[in-house]
Amino acid sequence: MAKQIVDQLDLIQTLLEDKFLEKGNNAKVLIEKNIMKRNIVINNGIKYLLYRYDPDKTKLFPYFSRTSGLHQICDYILFATEGKHLHLLLIELKLGTESATNQLIASECFIEFLLNSAKRIGINLTNNIHVKKIRVSEERAKKRNRKTKPGKLEFDQNGIINYDHSEVFRIKEVLDID
Numbered sequence: 001m002a003k004q005i006v007d008q009l010d011l012i013q014t015l016l017e018d019k020f021l022e023k024g025n026n027a028k029v030l031i032e033k034n035i036m037k038r039n040i041v042i043n044n045g046i047k048y049l050l051y052r053y054d055p056d057k058t059k060l061f062p063y064f065s066r067t068s069g070l071h072q073i074c075d076y077i078l079f080a081t082e083g084k085h086l087h088l089l090l091i092e093l094k095l096g097t098e099s100a101t102n103q104l105i106a107s108e109c110f111i112e113f114l115l116n117s118a119k120r121i122g123i124n125l126t127n128n129i130h131v132k133k134i135r136v137s138e139e140r141a142k143k144r145n146r147k148t149k150p151g152k153l154e155f156d157q158n159g160i161i162n163y164d165h166s167e168v169f170r171i172k173e174v175l176d177i178d
Contacts, residue, residue: 008086009049011123012079015114022050022076030076030169032093036138038169040078046171048080074100074107074133080171085128087175094137101158104133132174133160140164153177 013021021027027050030038042048053073078089090107092100111131118125140162153161153173161177163169 008081008126009047009079011118011125012049015118015123016051020051020053022052030091030093030136032075032095032138036093036095037167038136038165039167041168041170043172046080046082046175048078048171051077051079053077072103072106073110074103077107077111078171080175082175084126085130086126088129088131089171089174090131090133092135094135095139097137097139100135101160104135104160108133132177134163134174135160136163136169
């Protein structure tokens with residue numbers, strides 16, 4: 001009897017509430033306040049799901065009080081598969097140059113909880129999981145594009161990737177960073 005291969009993205013969909021899943025054209029673009037927009041560019045062999053979490057519209061963590069910082073989470077979580085690898089891209093969009101560290105760290109905690117909860121109920125995701133925190137700044141992209149084209153993506157001292165490309169978000173480019 002052949003061993004059935006289970007799609008990792010199908011497993012993710014069984015774990016997360018469908019109302020946060022971006023569908024149709026909304027799944028092809030990252031948007032912040034209808035001012036900042038990045039079209040998602042994918043390569044063959046990469047499949048993804050895009051989840052949008054907006055604490056202003058939904059009480060994401062109803063078990064927390066309104067204490068400052070407890071309801072923070074990044075704008076998007078993009079789950080991508082490439083071969084046997086599952087990539088979890090935590091994406092925070094910023095119009096200015098302010099920090100995204102708190103939202104990205106909070107999202108990393110959420111992802112750890114998600115993965116541990118999956119294990120607890122017997123859903124085994126791949127061992128090849130890669131989590132990356134990404135800050136996309138409109139202001140940084142404008143400054144960089146005036147001077148020079150975006151260079152090689154790198155992690156900063158907090159383990160965050162500053163993605164300075166304007167107009168597009170290339171998934172493959174982020175997946176290839178080690």
